[in-house]
Amino acid sequence: MNPLLKVEDLVSYIGLYTILQGVSVEINQGEAVALLGRNGAGKTTLLKTIMGLVDTRSGLIKLDGESLVGKPTYGIAKLGIGYVPEDYGVFDQLTVEENIKIAMWKEDKPTLEKRDYVLDLFPDLKMAYKRLAKTLSGGQRQMLSISRALVNENKIILIDEPSKGLAPVIIERLAQALKEISKTTTILLVEQNFALACAVAERYYMIDEGKTVDDGTIEELKQNTELQRKHLGVI
Amino acid sequence: MKLLKNIDKKTFIAIGVLLVVLSIVPHLAKLSTITLMSRIFILAVYAMSYDILRGYTGFINLGHALFFGSGAYIGGILFTKIDNTMGVFVLAVIITVIYCSLAAYIMGKIVLRGGGVIAAAMITLALGEIARNTAERWRSVTMGADGLPFKIPDIFRDRLGFYYYALIFLIIMTIILRQFILSPTGRVLMAIRENEQRATFLGYNTSKYKLIGLQVAGITSGLSGVMFGILNRFANTDLLSVQQTLNALLITLVGGTGTLYGAIVGSAFVNTVQNYLLDLRSVHPIFERWLLFFGAMYVVVVLFMPEGFVGLWNKYLKDRRTKKNSRVFEKGL
Amino acid sequence: MDIFVTLLINGLAEGALIFLMASGLSIILGLMGVVNFTHGTLFLWGGYIFVWIFTFTNSFILGVLGAIIIVFALGAFFEKFFVSRVYGNVPAQILITLGLQVIFTDLVRLFWGATPITVARPSYLAGTWTIGGVTIVQYRIFLIVVGLLIALGIHKLLSKTKIGMVIRAGVQRPDMVQALGINIKLYFTLVFAAGAALAGLGGALYAPLVGSISSTAGLHNQVLAFIVVVIGGMGSFIGSAAGSLFLGLMGAAVAWYAPSLAVVANVTLMALVLAFKPDGLFGLAVKK
Numbered sequence: 001m002n003p004l005l006k007v008e009d010l011v012s013y014i015g016l017y018t019i020l021q022g023v024s025v026e027i028n029q030g031e032a033v034a035l036l037g038r039n040g041a042g043k044t045t046l047l048k049t050i051m052g053l054v055d056t057r058s059g060l061i062k063l064d065g066e067s068l069v070g071k072p073t074y075g076i077a078k079l080g081i082g083y084v085p086e087d088y089g090v091f092d093q094l095t096v097e098e099n100i101k102i103a104m105w106k107e108d109k110p111t112l113e114k115r116d117y118v119l120d121l122f123p124d125l126k127m128a129y130k131r132l133a134k135t136l137s138g139g140q141r142q143m144l145s146i147s148r149a150l151v152n153e154n155k156i157i158l159i160d161e162p163s164k165g166l167a168p169v170i171i172e173r174l175a176q177a178l179k180e181i182s183k184t185t186t187i188l189l190v191e192q193n194f195a196l197a198c199a200v201a202e203r204y205y206m207i208d209e210g211k212t213v214d215d216g217t218i219e220e221l222k223q224n225t226e227l228q229r230k231h232l233g234v235i
Numbered sequence: 236m237k238l239l240k241n242i243d244k245k246t247f248i249a250i251g252v253l254l255v256v257l258s259i260v261p262h263l264a265k266l267s268t269i270t271l272m273s274r275i276f277i278l279a280v281y282a283m284s285y286d287i288l289r290g291y292t293g294f295i296n297l298g299h300a301l302f303f304g305s306g307a308y309i310g311g312i313l314f315t316k317i318d319n320t321m322g323v324f325v326l327a328v329i330i331t332v333i334y335c336s337l338a339a340y341i342m343g344k345i346v347l348r349g350g351g352v353i354a355a356a357m358i359t360l361a362l363g364e365i366a367r368n369t370a371e372r373w374r375s376v377t378m379g380a381d382g383l384p385f386k387i388p389d390i391f392r393d394r395l396g397f398y399y400y401a402l403i404f405l406i407i408m409t410i411i412l413r414q415f416i417l418s419p420t421g422r423v424l425m426a427i428r429e430n431e432q433r434a435t436f437l438g439y440n441t442s443k444y445k446l447i448g449l450q451v452a453g454i455t456s457g458l459s460g461v462m463f464g465i466l467n468r469f470a471n472t473d474l475l476s477v478q479q480t481l482n483a484l485l486i487t488l489v490g491g492t493g494t495l496y497g498a499i500v501g502s503a504f505v506n507t508v509q510n511y512l513l514d515l516r517s518v519h520p521i522f523e524r525w526l527l528f529f530g531a532m533y534v535v536v537v538l539f540m541p542e543g544f545v546g547l548w549n550k551y552l553k554d555r556r557t558k559k560n561s562r563v564f565e566k567g568l
Numbered sequence: 569m570d571i572f573v574t575l576l577i578n579g580l581a582e583g584a585l586i587f588l589m590a591s592g593l594s595i596i597l598g599l600m601g602v603v604n605f606t607h608g609t610l611f612l613w614g615g616y617i618f619v620w621i622f623t624f625t626n627s628f629i630l631g632v633l634g635a636i637i638i639v640f641a642l643g644a645f646f647e648k649f650f651v652s653r654v655y656g657n658v659p660a661q662i663l664i665t666l667g668l669q670v671i672f673t674d675l676v677r678l679f680w681g682a683t684p685i686t687v688a689r690p691s692y693l694a695g696t697w698t699i700g701g702v703t704i705v706q707y708r709i710f711l712i713v714v715g716l717l718i719a720l721g722i723h724k725l726l727s728k729t730k731i732g733m734v735i736r737a738g739v740q741r742p743d744m745v746q747a748l749g750i751n752i753k754l755y756f757t758l759v760f761a762a763g764a765a766l767a768g769l770g771g772a773l774y775a776p777l778v779g780s781i782s783s784t785a786g787l788h789n790q791v792l793a794f795i796v797v798v799i800g801g802m803g804s805f806i807g808s809a810a811g812s813l814f815l816g817l818m819g820a821a822v823a824w825y826a827p828s829l830a831v832v833a834n835v836t837l838m839a840l841v842l843a844f845k846p847d848g849l850f851g852l853a854v855k856k
Binding site for chain 3: 289293295297345352353354356357358360361362364365369372477478481484488524526527529530531533534537538541
């Protein structure tokens with residue numbers, strides 16, 4: 001089976017700095033995959049490069065066999081990638097409703113059903129539906145950002161550190177929601193919170209200094225405390 | 236000798252040769268060429284004053300002609316109302332210096348508050364237009380839109396003689412501005428241009444330094460205005476207009492910003508082209524519309540030659556040097 | 569009392585005209601971070617095209633429509649071929665729009681000459697009403713109504729439509745708008761052209777008010793619009809509306825009570841606002 005998203009030997013720069021120097025990742029239809037690694041390893045840049053927000057120097061990125069390299073960001077998104085950035089990317093001056101509406105490409109029945117599904121998933125958003133997004137808490141912003149990535153029939157969603165800066169209680173709720181989402185959607189998740197990654201993902205890739213250095217199933221990593229210490233500095 | 240500290244031998248010889256040529260040329264040239272060259276020298280100083288601002292502080296002042304025009308008017312008004320003597324000329328210079336440093340102070344106080352290149356550009360455009368408007372309405376002194384013709388001191392009457400005064404003016408101002416750039420204050424200005432935030436963190440009051448930069452630029456611009464007025468024996472509101480500011484901008488852009496010398500190269504290029512195009516008026520009336528070409532040149536430079544001539548030249552030198560170095564390196568292997 | 573009503577109407581009409589320019593300028597600045605120095609030229613083209621069509625066809629409405637359409641196209645041309653090449657580079661944006669301003673202002677002189685062209689108001693707007701001893705110029709009332717309608721229209725557009733949503737979102741996070749699958753460049757062109765069309769409408773309506781159009785009118789009105797944008801807060805639509813009204817009313821009052829101060833009044837106002845509120849009255853932080 002061909003992978004849904006295939007990244008091979010990806011090299012990208014920001015300004016003069018090489019951030020990625022040979023990353024290879026494959027994600028199959030229906031999987032939930034975690035990108036692990038230390039701060040500054042290049043995980044966020046990988047997501048940004050996939051989205052076309054950072055230019056690719058060399059290597060390839062393919063979604064369903066179609067190359068994404070050189071395509072404009074909006075075109076990449078339209079091919080079926082939902083993106084949830086690290087800082088949520090929520091529009092403060094828009095209401096929750098508008099934030100979701102702006103993400104909807106169509107207003108047909110399936111999209112509206114998706115919207116209702118998302119609002120059921122995050123009741124907080126339903127309650128704050130008519131409020132300006134700038135009044136939301138960090139957790140609610142995260143939920144809103146994830147919701148926007150879900151309202152379209154996306155093939156895959158990229159989520160960047162959803163647990164960052166959130167209270168443990170919220171992280172737990174978020175983990176549940178992501179688990180629920182992963183039943184129907186392919187997910188590529190950047191995460192430093194190992195517990196959250198374990199709860200959601202089945203496989204992982206380890207990135208260090210801009211390269212993929214290891215991969216395997218989350219189960220294996222759970223067993224191998226040596227590897228955890230080496231790459232994540234946890235425990 | 237301190238002045239020559241940073242100049243290498245080759246450059247020194249080149250400058251020497253250039254000066255010798257420039258002192259001989261007028262004896263062989265037509266009167267119109269002599270006037271054109273005087274114009275080039277004076278507008279080079281004016282453009283350098285602009286470069287101090289844009290090139291060294293990164294701030295785009297669209298009301299810069301305010302100083303230039305004021306200088307021309309101060310000279311003209313004093314020569315008319317008092318007398319056209321050298322004493323009055325000195326007085327005009329002194330008053331221009333005081334007036335321009337005050338005007339720059341006020342302008343700086345208004346502009347440097349809002350912060351940001353965008354706000355500064357919009358506000359200075361408005362300030363410049365106000366100055367032009369005032370001059371147009373204050374007919375009793377400025378003769379309004381008709382312009383103010385005036386008599387100049389006898390010593391400046393001879394075109395050939397004035398050519399040398401203009402050249403000396405350019406040389407003196409270049410030395411002064413170069414010293415300013417190399418001074419501690421100038422260094423801070425350059426640091427601000429590179430990274431304003433860092434300069435702030437280092438404890439520099441960046442607004443204060445920008446204000447000093449604006450004042451130096453304003454005074455220089457005003458003095459070049461006095462000289463330009465004398466060259467034309469005439470001042471009008473065009474000298475205060477946005478167009479006049481854009482002249483300086485185009486000259487520094489064509490020459491290369493942040494280099495001082497770029498202003499001289501740019502002035503020579505732009506004024507020569509303008510002169511040539513205006514000569515073509517008899518060929519086709521489209522050449523009446525110098526501004527069309529001016530604007531087109533402007534857009535082309537911004538899009539395709541953002542570094543200007545001096546920038547291109549420096550790049551050429553650098554490429555050559557790296558090529559040479561790599562050749563040496565290969566030989567070493 | 570009479571004079572008060574007259575000044576109020578004059579000021580509001582003046583304010584409405586300034587608003588047509590300032591609102592477009594402000595929205596473009598807010599969304600794209602671009603100060604559009606071609607705005608005065610676009611205003612000028614609106615005026616001249618209106619006069620041109622109006623003299624030919626004798627139809628005021630055709631003239632205004634023609635001005636709007638042609639200036640819209642001109643704005644799209646500017647954005648597509650020049651401004652879009654220098655997004656993110658503020659000095660280059662300022663310089664390139666200044667260059668276009670120079671070229672297109674001179675083209676006006678080339679096509680229509682440098683001397684002012686006179687133009688009359690259409691017969692159905694040329695009259696006056698006298699109510700309780702106050703003479704009211706119909707054309708000024710017309711301007712106020714147009715200004716009000718346009719303001720309401722823009723407000724509705726910004727708050728109720730998808731385009732408005734994208735504009736409001738794009739002001740804050742243009743990258744995220746893209747990542748949601750929206751081609752923001754298309755909106756950039758559209759907004760730039762729409763802002764241009766508003767300036768063109770301003771020019772078209774300005775000519776009959778003053779009775780003539782000349783090539784210097786563009787810059788003059790652009791300066792007023794800049795002052796409004798600085799006072800109102802860069803990128804704020806409400807700010808541009810409030811600022812226009814304020815400048816219009818103050819202009820009318822100063823012109824009546826102290827005409828010699830007319831020139832300095834605007835700048836003094838701007839300096840005062842900046843002294844106390846550097847971000848403008850309705851300050852909205854603009855990137856960079």
